[in-house]
Amino acid sequence: MNKTVNQKAWFLVLPVLILVAFSAVIPLMTVVNYSVQDTFGNNQFFWAGLAWFDDMLHSDRMWNALGRQLMFSAIILAIEVPLGIFVALNMPKKGFWSSFCLVVMSLPLLIPWNVVGTIWQIFGRVDIGLLGYTLDALGIDYNYTQNTLHAWITVIVMDVWHWTSLIALLAYAGLRSIPDAYYQAAKIDQASRWAVFRFIELPKMAGVLMIAILLRFMDSFMIYTEPFVLTGGGPGNATTFLSIDLVKMALGQFDLGPAAAFSLMYFLVIMAISWVFYTVMTTLDKRDGK
Amino acid sequence: MAKITLDNLAHSYLPNPQKEDDFALKELNHDWVDGEAYALLGSSGCGKSTLLNIISGLLIPSQGRVLFDGKDVTTAPTADRNIAQVFQFPVVYDTMSVRENLAFPLKNRRMDTAEIKRRVQKVAAMIDMEAQLDHKARGLTADAKQKISLGRGMVREDVNALLFDEPLTVIDPHMKWELRTQLKKLHQDFGHTMIYVTHDQTEALTFADKVVVMYDGRVVQIGTPQELFERPAHTFVGYFIGSPGMNLFDAQIDGNTARVGDATVQLDGNYAATGKTQLGVRPEFIRLSSGGGGIPAKVTRVEDVGRHKIVRLDVAGTQINAVAGEGEAIPADTDRITFASGGVNVYADDWRITPRGTAA
Numbered sequence: 212m213n214k215t216v217n218q219k220a221w222f223l224v225l226p227v228l229i230l231v232a233f234s235a236v237i238p239l240m241t242v243v244n245y246s247v248q249d250t251f252g253n254n255q256f257f258w259a260g261l262a263w264f265d266d267m268l269h270s271d272r273m274w275n276a277l278g279r280q281l282m283f284s285a286i287i288l289a290i291e292v293p294l295g296i297f298v299a300l301n302m303p304k305k306g307f308w309s310s311f312c313l314v315v316m317s318l319p320l321l322i323p324w325n326v327v328g329t330i331w332q333i334f335g336r337v338d339i340g341l342l343g344y345t346l347d348a349l350g351i352d353y354n355y356t357q358n359t360l361h362a363w364i365t366v367i368v369m370d371v372w373h374w375t376s377l378i379a380l381l382a383y384a385g386l387r388s389i390p391d392a393y394y395q396a397a398k399i400d401q402a403s404r405w406a407v408f409r410f411i412e413l414p415k416m417a418g419v420l421m422i423a424i425l426l427r428f429m430d431s432f433m434i435y436t437e438p439f440v441l442t443g444g445g446p447g448n449a450t451t452f453l454s455i456d457l458v459k460m461a462l463g464q465f466d467l468g469p470a471a472a473f474s475l476m477y478f479l480v481i482m483a484i485s486w487v488f489y490t491v492m493t494t495l496d497k498r499d500g501k
Numbered sequence: 502m503a504k505i506t507l508d509n510l511a512h513s514y515l516p517n518p519q520k521e522d523d524f525a526l527k528e529l530n531h532d533w534v535d536g537e538a539y540a541l542l543g544s545s546g547c548g549k550s551t552l553l554n555i556i557s558g559l560l561i562p563s564q565g566r567v568l569f570d571g572k573d574v575t576t577a578p579t580a581d582r583n584i585a586q587v588f589q590f591p592v593v594y595d596t597m598s599v600r601e602n603l604a605f606p607l608k609n610r611r612m613d614t615a616e617i618k619r620r621v622q623k624v625a626a627m628i629d630m631e632a633q634l635d636h637k638a639r640g641l642t643a644d645a646k647q648k649i650s651l652g653r654g655m656v657r658e659d660v661n662a663l664l665f666d667e668p669l670t671v672i673d674p675h676m677k678w679e680l681r682t683q684l685k686k687l688h689q690d691f692g693h694t695m696i697y698v699t700h701d702q703t704e705a706l707t708f709a710d711k712v713v714v715m716y717d718g719r720v721v722q723i724g725t726p727q728e729l730f731e732r733p734a735h736t737f738v739g740y741f742i743g744s745p746g747m748n749l750f751d752a753q754i755d756g757n758t759a760r761v762g763d764a765t766v767q768l769d770g771n772y773a774a775t776g777k778t779q780l781g782v783r784p785e786f787i788r789l790s791s792g793g794g795g796i797p798a799k800v801t802r803v804e805d806v807g808r809h810k811i812v813r814l815d816v817a818g819t820q821i822n823a824v825a826g827e828g829e830a831i832p833a834d835t836d837r838i839t840f841a842s843g844g845v846n847v848y849a850d851d852w853r854i855t856p857r858g859t860a861a
Contacts, residue, residue, distance in 0.1 A: 393592050401606065
């Protein structure tokens with residue numbers, strides 16, 4: 212086939228290029244720009260090289276925030292994934308109650324992040340919050356604003372409440388796509404409940420679960436609003452995750468250089484982890500296709 | 502191995518069946534003799550799979566009982582019935598190798614490892630997959646997967662019955678033949694009771710000792726392939742079995758004669774028929790002639806299908822088929838058909854009736 216060469220076609224791509232440039236490339240380049248410069252105010256900048264990156268890599272503050280962040284993501288994945296699968300396995304298969312469950316479970320997903328934070332902030336208060344008041348009445352000394360452990364538990368329970376539905380819904384979709392014949396064959400083969408899960412349900416859910424885990428990992432790794440509204444990163448720095456710390460540094464202290472270097476490294480970490488996920492998923496697909 | 506008795510069995514998918522039409526499977530009494538191979542034949546949606554699932558315990562019938570060797574198992578779970586069933590579409594355990602797939606039903610019964618190994622090897626040879634035993638099952642083609650499903654059904658030697666629910670639908674034609682032969686051989690070697698659901702008459706007739714024909718949720722005839730061919734008990738059997746199916750002529754029956762249009766046909770017995778009466782004649786029993794007695798007919802088309810010719814005729818507006826030998830010439834002046842003796846069955850309201858004074 213002969214290709215028609217027409218350089219004017221580039222004009223068709225132009226709107227997208229401009230849009231992407233203004234929404235992503237230029238802001239990102241601004242950050243890159245800040246990350247290699249220093250200023251003493253007065254809008255005068257001078258070249259700083261990679262000094263900020265070097266600084267950040269040796270900053271306890273950043274490593275601590277990264278540690279908290281990884282721990283948070285690991286904990287919520289370890290709770291939400293098994294819990295979501297468990298919920299999906301026990302949901303009604305069809306009829307009114309199945310639709311009812313789907314709607315009820317979608318509700319937390321529809322609530323804006325800052326509202327979720329506010330809900331739990333009030334819910335956990337000892338004076339007027341249902342949870343805080345009840346725990347207090349039961350004689351448990353619960354105080355998420357003072358106690359690190361309580362703050363962590365509250366943040367994690369909040370995230371589990373907000374996002375387990377997502378995993379459950381995706382897992383449920385995966386489960387529904389399994390033909391009845393598989394369950395019938397398993398009965399004929401006298402497979403135990405565990406074997407049915409291990410050899411039929413789990414392999415058939417693997418694809419959607421990978422997507423669910425990837426989504427939950429990325430979201431939790433970038434989490435900002437909910438813990439910020441709930442604990443403000445406290446007590447102390449106990450729940451200051453990466454993005455909270457980043458905002459504190461960039462907008463609170465106005466340390467633009469270090470914050471820019473920090474956010475670029477943050478960006479690279481997310482890219483790297485997503486790339487690993489993507490590679491694992493595509494090799495799994497290839498193995499399926501073979 | 503067991504004799505399976507269906508006692509007053511019926512099933513409806515509705516919670517509260519009122520009339521007969523509500524039943525997917527209409528009332529049925531039948532003994533599946535121990536060690537026989539049955540084919541369950543009928544068009545799609547006639548209740549074949551429902552019946553099979555009731556026998557295997559995947560479905561609890563709305564009424565009646567299922568007995569294995571006289572023991573009531575109507576509500577017993579599948580596991581207690583010790584039955585193997587193979588489904589229409591391949592079911593394999595994706596993450597397991599072919600070997601693990603075949604061993605799975607045995608492992609679940611905590612069988613001895615050496616014994617498992619022996620049986621897996623044997624079944625693998627039967628389905629011709631010895632070379633692929635260590636492959637993962639997920640990458641295989643649809644017919645390889647179905648062979649694994651068949652293998653998992655055959656790997657247990659002590660089953661009460663082996664049920665097949667149209668297992669060869671997804672298999673290549675040449676492989677179909679081979680697998681069916683294997684199944685037959687398996688039946689001869691072990692003498693399992695086998696029930697084989699299909700809508701393909703060739704498959705049914707070649708596989709089974711007895712063919713059970715179902716129509717609209719009802720068993721209309723149980724018989725050997727020869728009985729089904731020569732004495733179809735219901736017009737559906739006549740139509741469904743044979744290629745082309747049996748011809749039906751509207752007729753008035755009067756004792757030992759029948760009037761088809763203006764022509765009179767001599768019958769071989771005295772019939773007392775009421776309702777809608779018809780004569781059923783297989784294409785193999787129709788003779789073409791010109792002039793003389795018989796029913797007026799006009800040849801519309803002759804199709805040569807290789808081993809014989811199919812002659813399409815027009816008889817008073819309805820299409821009739823006749824079969825002529827490959828070497829036989831079809832005379833251009835054919836204007837009459839007659840029936841060969843012994844080839845005429847009489848039907849009243851779609852059910853075959855027998856002459857007075859004879860048993861069925």
